[in-house]
Each structure stands twice: as structure tokens, then as C-alpha cells.
Amino acid sequence: MTLDIRGSLKNTKISANRYVVLEELISNSIDSFLIRQHQDPLVRSLDVRVVAEVLTTSVVDGAQDLCISCTDNGCGLGEEQMEAFLTKDTSYKDDLSIAGIGKCKGAGRIQYFHHFERVGIRSTYQSDGKVLTRTLPLVAARKKIDRTDFTVSEGEAGDIGTTITLDTLKPGVRERFYRIDTPSEIFSAANMRRYMLVAFLQRLVSLKTELGQFSISFQTKNPHGRIETLTLTAADLPPVTEVKSVLVEERDPQAGSPLGSYANFTLSHYKLDASVFDLPRNAISFCAKSSPVQDITRRYLRTVSEQNRPLDGFHHIVLIESELLDRRVNEQRDGFEGIPNEIPTGDLFDEEKVSYAGIYDCIDPIIEAMVSPSGWSRDDVIADAAERFGVNPGMLADTDTRVVYGDNAKSVAERVLRKYQERIIADTAEIFDLREEIEKAEPHTANFRQKINELSWKYASSLKTFDMANLSQLVVRRAAIVEILALACKRQLAVQVVAEGVRRQDERVIHSIFFPMKRDSLETSDHDIWLLSEEYQYYDYIASDKPLSEIEWNDGEKLFDPGIDDELAATLRRRAEENGAMRPDIAIFDKEGSAIIIEFKAPGVSLDDHVGDLSEYAHLLAAKSNGRLKKFYGYLIGDTVAPLRMAGWTRFAAGHGYFRSTPLQDPETGRNLGELYAETLFFDDIVRRATKRIGVYRDKLQLDLSKK
Known part of the structure; x- marks a missing residue:
């Protein structure tokens, strides 16, 4: 051996x-x-x-x-x-x-x-x-x-x-x-x-x-x-103060539906007299094999002083154990592998049935009862949120929103309204899905009336949600953004009226409507990437017109590793020299290993001249990410295309755009780098999709911002 x-x-x-x-x-x-x-x-x-x-x-x-x-x-x-x-x-x-x-x-x-x-x-x-x-x-x-x-x-x-x-x-x-x-x-x-x-x-x-x-x-x-x-x-060992067990329900990794089975977690709480135990700080940790692995103290004690000093004369140690954590601990014993943040994950290959979100939902109330600094009152925060923002206890219960230590009235109100917003968007999407199914049904069959019943119930429940959340402002704002985008695509905004000889800024204007240029999601959370797809605004990181070399990942770590394996070294060096300054207009990244590439073309610029850009970007991102990114979704957006030059692309059944899915292979070695799903879209299609998403609520408000 x-x-x-x-x-x-x-x-x-x-x-x-x-x-x-x-x-x-x-x-x-x-x-x-x-x-x-x-x-x-x-x-x-x-x-x-x-x-x-x-x-x-x-x-x-x-x-x-x-x-x-x-x-x-x-x-x-x-x-x-x-x-x-x-x-x-x-x-x-x-x-x-x-x-x-x-x-x-x-x-x-x-x-x-x-x-x-x-x-x-x-x-x-x-x-x-x-x-x-x-x-x-x-x-x-x-x-x-x-x-x-x-x-x-x-x-x-x-x-x-x-x-x-x-x-x-x-x-x-x-x-x-x-x-x-x-x-x-x-x-x-x-x-x-x-x-x-x-x-x-x-x-x-x-x-x-x-x-x-x-x-x-x-x-x-x-x-x-x-x-x-x-x-x-x-x-020297202290006795355990209390032990709590909690069952975390397992969910289908793909659908997110409850499975009726549970993973058991045990929380052991040690409350140690600071005059007897000379400890440097409080500690709340996920454990593996009875030893702390991942410290989560900051989730419950928000400031450094609270983490490091005794609370009411006691240090607190809370250790969370589970067979799941024993099984998923990494070899370095400083973290866990394979536990997703949310379920469903959107990854067909994910098999884990318990997520961090599910774990926290169950253990948060227990830990907050064990470790809670004095001078903070949950009841006071709830009362303040009701008085200042109209977010009452009923809304907290309806959205399953817990008020935890460190919250204030504003943060509670934002969480409640965000959950209502997500629910409304989901309801709206389901309404239109049902509408499409109705259009395909045969009116003389019982199935047609069943679809009508489903649509009416869904519509009624969404209106109840809408009224409770008082989200008129959201609908008005989104309707305004859609109208601004429609005007920009037709060059009808006042800022697009330029004197003869002055360079036009149409692409820059359209780009900025989706996401501010030369910014990223670490610098701003105020953007409208939902115009393209609702789910993209929840991705981990969005970069707009930023050099690839500046994109950071995991607390300052660079996403794209300059070091590459020997097999691709020569090829990638050449690509880097030729394309080092290239970067997509907007790049959206998810830590599960997917990336969205968005490229805008000004009105009048033919999209078929740039269909290779998406593939080239995807190749560069895949290779330079050192295997972190493998799934790519590319969007080339404009208003002009020559259909005869779109060989190999499939036309959408509705609208003027095209799509195709292709593997990414290194052109010199043939090595598989990932997969690219690409779409060429017209600005009108984007406007039409966004209008459709908020249409039912805009109609309820009788809101029409277009010029008659």
C-alpha cells in the first residue's frame, strides 16, 4: 500500500x-x-x-x-x-x-x-x-x-x-x-x-x-x-442546556412539491456563564460528526460586538447536527456540498431533497428563542410595520413572513411586499398559461368548461392577493417601464431626438432601461431585467457592460480563473489576445453553473450579422470560468433580421424571433465546454411579453400609459 x-x-x-x-x-x-x-x-x-x-x-x-x-x-x-x-x-x-x-x-x-x-x-x-x-x-x-x-x-x-x-x-x-x-x-x-x-x-x-x-x-x-x-x-465540560429536534420536510428536487418524508435535525444549546467559561465569542454552527463545520452565527447575531460579547452574562453555543450534514460535509470539513439554496433548483441533475432555505425555515424560530439579545422586541417591530407601512399581522401570516432579530419595520415591509409581488407574477403567468390551454380546447367538450372554471378561480384568488398587498404602485411602475421601452425601440423618446451629425445613443438608451450600464448587482438592486424574464432578477450576480476580468464571485474571488488546464492553454491564449476586450452588454450568473448573455443591437442593425457573438461569448465564458459555468442562455435583441441568413435557426411560432440549441466545443481540441441555448428577439416581442405579464392588473386599475 x-x-x-x-x-x-x-x-x-x-x-x-x-x-x-x-x-x-x-x-x-x-x-x-x-x-x-x-x-x-x-x-x-x-x-x-x-x-x-x-x-x-x-x-x-x-x-x-x-x-x-x-x-x-x-x-x-x-x-x-x-x-x-x-x-x-x-x-x-x-x-x-x-x-x-x-x-x-x-x-x-x-x-x-x-x-x-x-x-x-x-x-x-x-x-x-x-x-x-x-x-x-x-x-x-x-x-x-x-x-x-x-x-x-x-x-x-x-x-x-x-x-x-x-x-x-x-x-x-x-x-x-x-x-x-x-x-x-x-x-x-x-x-x-x-x-x-x-x-x-x-x-x-x-x-x-x-x-x-x-x-x-x-x-x-x-x-x-x-x-x-x-x-x-x-x-471542564458544561452540561447541555437544552436539546431540540426538528423535522425538515423533503421536497421533489425538480417540482418543489412536498414528498411527505422528513430529514431530522438536532439542535444542542449550551448556555455558558461568561464568568466561568473564557470563550472568545458566541458560536452557532452546522456540524458534521459532532464537530462544527460551517459557522452561521452572523445570521442570528448581526453585529460583531454581539457575536463576540456575552449576552446577558452568558456565551451561547448552538450546534446543529443531522445525518444529512454528515453525508454532505466536504473533504476539507469547512463546508457542505450538494445542498441547494432553494428547491426546486432548476437543475435536472440535482437529487438533494432538502435545501438550506427549508432548513432555515425550521431552525430559525428555535435558535431565535435560544439566542436573542436584549433591547430588541419583535412585537415593537410588528407594531411599527403596521403603523408606518400598513403591513399587519394578518399579512405576515398570509405570506409566512417571520420577524427575526435585526429586522426593522422597513425590512419586514419589503419582505412581505416582495412575497406578494412574486405571488402576483406567478398568478399572472398561470392565468395566461390557462388562457393558452383554453384556446387549444374544443368548446363542445367538458374539458373546456373545466378550464374556464380554473381560470375564474385563479383570477379571483389573484385579485385577493393583489388587494391585500396594495401593489398598485408595482403595476403602475412596470407599465411605465414597458411604455418607455416601447417608445425607445421606436426612437420616440425625447432624449433620442438628436441634431444631424450627432452620434445616436439608441442602443445605450435601450440597454439602460433593462439594467444601468457599467454597474453590477453588487452596486445596485434597482433594475428591470424582468422585462426579459422574471426569474433572471433573482440570479446571484448581474454585470452590465463590465470587463470580464472585473467580475467577482464568492466574497471577492474572481469568477474567471486566469489559469487554465494544459489542454486548452494555447487555444485560450490566442482567444484572449484577440478578444480580451470583448464583453456582453449584460451577463447574469447563477452559482449553480449557468449564465445568461444579453446583447443589444441598435434599431436598424441587422441581427444576422451578429449571431456568432453569442457563441463566441459563451465559448470564452465557459473556458475562462475553469469549469464553473456550463449552461448558457443567450439573447440577441434588436429589430432587424434577414431571414435567409438564419440557416440552422428555428423560427418561433409566434413573433419574429428565432431560437436554437447547440453544444459548445473547443474548436481546436473538440473538448465539450457546455451547452448554449440562444434566441434572437425583436424589441416588439419583448414589449409584448412584458405587457402581457402585467396586463390583468393593469386592466383592473384601468391603467393605460400609451399615447392615444
Whole structure:
């Protein structure tokens, strides 16, 4: 058996958690102890000793390096453990019927090699009545580890256990994690103990009987001989304050309909006296295998001061556990994969039946009852929303809107009205869907009258929603936007009257109606992209006439990776040189991996001359996104086209536009990059679609903004 270190580093991302190696060391020590107790059930207690030695590497700038060792009294690295250590995707622990040991893939130890130049092991174990010691010396730049790298010698029974030593931080890790906070600060005994109390609280509490009067000591050896030592023992563990279980209903990933089955989530709340427990902050986290993985404290405690200080004299720790979270935790143990934000997701390949939105809907009220700062009143906010905006408790109940800590009257009113707006749009769409079905029905059949009944009930319910929401303003505003777009497309706006010889700005005017130019959705939420499709305004990110290189993703991370794989390097370099300045008028991105490309052409410009633009944009975005984007929807919008030049395109049954769907393949390598669905649309069609969406409510208001 051989552990391929270089291959494992490629396939397992580095964790963003600075304490990840410490967590893995202690977690493995606990597992090893449980295995020893299972094999040899004597009365003993877990004993783990962590030593962090901080070294000064430069007298000039005070640069520091780090060496960490962790010693335990577990079972040691016997034959089965050795085989598992040398297997990247191991199932060793999965088959152990031992309480407290969770499933694993063996990816945790890869973080050792991500963070440190050298990894050494000294382990004493029992085998066939003998006591042996297995040693892996500290060697830098290992590419692989196999059995021949270990030496085996006779050992002492009193030494059974394992010491793992991690030495010399890698330069990239030192720059990324220790540029501001030094190793001596991060790995001080006090900080290690504080962090590990929270990280292992749930596991230590649940295993208190199995681990006995355990002791986990933290020692920091600082430069100049200063030593700091603190210990975490069984007596230090607080009792759990309360435990709540909640069932999250599963939904069909495609339709979003309830399935009648449920996923169970358990919330454990620890309310800790701040005068007894010296903790740096409150913590609310999604957990996997009884350990915090994803911190969600900011969702419930909005300010930094609330997160960091005790609330009414108590620190609060809320740990959320579920088999779903255990199954979906990523290899770096700093997040979860495969849990969608919403259901339905719109992705045919999504299979998860529980979304973050569904989880939060169920756990939010429970956590808000557990952790709520003083000085804020839900009743006061509800009363203020009713007085200032007319949003009464009945409307809150009708839209299933909860008032949570941090809300004010304005934010509550906005959420309620937005939900009514979405409901009205959905109702309107369904009305016209039914109308189209009615037109296809045969009047002399019973089905025709059934459709009439459905339409009348749907219309009546939508009017009730409309009246409750008092959304006349929305309809008036949207009707005005549609009329402005219609005038702009016909060059009838006052701003489009220009003197002879002055360059026309028709495309710029039309573009700005949909979305402000040279802006993105991080800078403005005031736009009218709904004119093209209602769902696009809810996408994660919209960029209007922005260079591709400026588009950001995930808290400042660039969406388009400048680094590309070797296979496409030469081709993409050439494309980048030729098209580096190219960018779509509007680009809309969804983190599920889809992109919408919108290109406007001024009145009179023939669309058939530019049908290749969409494909070229899609190729560039697919390739430069490094695999993040695979599904593309392209829209080329104008008012002129030569039908004879639209070979390969299918004409819409209604309207003058065309559509087609084509695979995106690299022209030089043939590699599949994704799929492009493209449409060429006329401005009149856009106006007609938008008018149709709001028509029923505009008629109710007897609103007509067009010029007679």
C-alpha cells in the first residue's frame, strides 16, 4: 500500500480553517483511544498532549515558524491502522461498530501535508502478544509514503499510543494564514484550549462515559524559553442546556412539491456563564460528526460586538447536527456540498431533497428563542410595520413572513411586499398559461368548461392577493417601464431626438432601461431585467457592460480563473489576445453553473450579422470560468433580421424571433465546454411579453400609459 502525497494534494483542497490540523490530530487521537478501549476494555482515560513550538526564523522582521506534536494513549498504528493510513479513500472506520467513531474517507491527514513541510510519526502498538514501535522519520518533500518508509523496533507497553509531529510551515500557508496573526498568537495554549472546547464540545459531552476522566493538555513553547500550559478535562465540560429536534420536510428536487418524508435535525444549546467559561465569542454552527463545520452565527447575531460579547452574562453555543450534514460535509470539513439554496433548483441533475432555505425555515424560530439579545422586541417591530407601512399581522401570516432579530419595520415591509409581488407574477403567468390551454380546447367538450372554471378561480384568488398587498404602485411602475421601452425601440423618446451629425445613443438608451450600464448587482438592486424574464432578477450576480476580468464571485474571488488546464492553454491564449476586450452588454450568473448573455443591437442593425457573438461569448465564458459555468442562455435583441441568413435557426411560432440549441466545443481540441441555448428577439416581442405579464392588473386599475 502506498499513500500518493502529490496526488492527494491535487485532489483534496486545502481547508480554510487555521486549526484544521489540530482538529484532525485530536479527532484521530479520540478515535484511536476508542479503538483501544474496544480491543482492550480496561479502566483508563483518554490522555492527549499537544505541544506547539514556535521558532523565530528571522531576527530582523520577527518571522516565526511552527512545529506541532500530538501524543495520545490510543491503540497505536497497528497493521489495520497502518493499512488505513496508507489508503487515501479508506473505509476502515466505517466498518468499526464502536460508539463515537464516524465515517471517514481518510482525507483529514492530507491537511497535514498541505500545511507542513515535514510529517513524522512514532507509534507503539500491540501485535500478536508483542509490543512494537513503528517510526516514520521527519523528511521534507515526500512524494509518497509506503511501508518501507517506516522502521519497526521493540517497544514498551507503557508507551502504547501515537505521537504525530508536523514541522515547518509551508511558505504559501505562512503567507495565507499567518500574515497578520502570528503562530505564537494563534497557537497559544489559551487560544488552542478555547477553540478546541467549542470544536469538540458536542463530541466530548456525548463520549464522556467512554473517554473517562480525560485530559487534553495544550502547551506552547515560545521563543526565549517561555512555556504556557493549559488543560481541558472532563470536569471542564458544561452540561447541555437544552436539546431540540426538528423535522425538515423533503421536497421533489425538480417540482418543489412536498414528498411527505422528513430529514431530522438536532439542535444542542449550551448556555455558558461568561464568568466561568473564557470563550472568545458566541458560536452557532452546522456540524458534521459532532464537530462544527460551517459557522452561521452572523445570521442570528448581526453585529460583531454581539457575536463576540456575552449576552446577558452568558456565551451561547448552538450546534446543529443531522445525518444529512454528515453525508454532505466536504473533504476539507469547512463546508457542505450538494445542498441547494432553494428547491426546486432548476437543475435536472440535482437529487438533494432538502435545501438550506427549508432548513432555515425550521431552525430559525428555535435558535431565535435560544439566542436573542436584549433591547430588541419583535412585537415593537410588528407594531411599527403596521403603523408606518400598513403591513399587519394578518399579512405576515398570509405570506409566512417571520420577524427575526435585526429586522426593522422597513425590512419586514419589503419582505412581505416582495412575497406578494412574486405571488402576483406567478398568478399572472398561470392565468395566461390557462388562457393558452383554453384556446387549444374544443368548446363542445367538458374539458373546456373545466378550464374556464380554473381560470375564474385563479383570477379571483389573484385579485385577493393583489388587494391585500396594495401593489398598485408595482403595476403602475412596470407599465411605465414597458411604455418607455416601447417608445425607445421606436426612437420616440425625447432624449433620442438628436441634431444631424450627432452620434445616436439608441442602443445605450435601450440597454439602460433593462439594467444601468457599467454597474453590477453588487452596486445596485434597482433594475428591470424582468422585462426579459422574471426569474433572471433573482440570479446571484448581474454585470452590465463590465470587463470580464472585473467580475467577482464568492466574497471577492474572481469568477474567471486566469489559469487554465494544459489542454486548452494555447487555444485560450490566442482567444484572449484577440478578444480580451470583448464583453456582453449584460451577463447574469447563477452559482449553480449557468449564465445568461444579453446583447443589444441598435434599431436598424441587422441581427444576422451578429449571431456568432453569442457563441463566441459563451465559448470564452465557459473556458475562462475553469469549469464553473456550463449552461448558457443567450439573447440577441434588436429589430432587424434577414431571414435567409438564419440557416440552422428555428423560427418561433409566434413573433419574429428565432431560437436554437447547440453544444459548445473547443474548436481546436473538440473538448465539450457546455451547452448554449440562444434566441434572437425583436424589441416588439419583448414589449409584448412584458405587457402581457402585467396586463390583468393593469386592466383592473384601468391603467393605460400609451399615447392615444
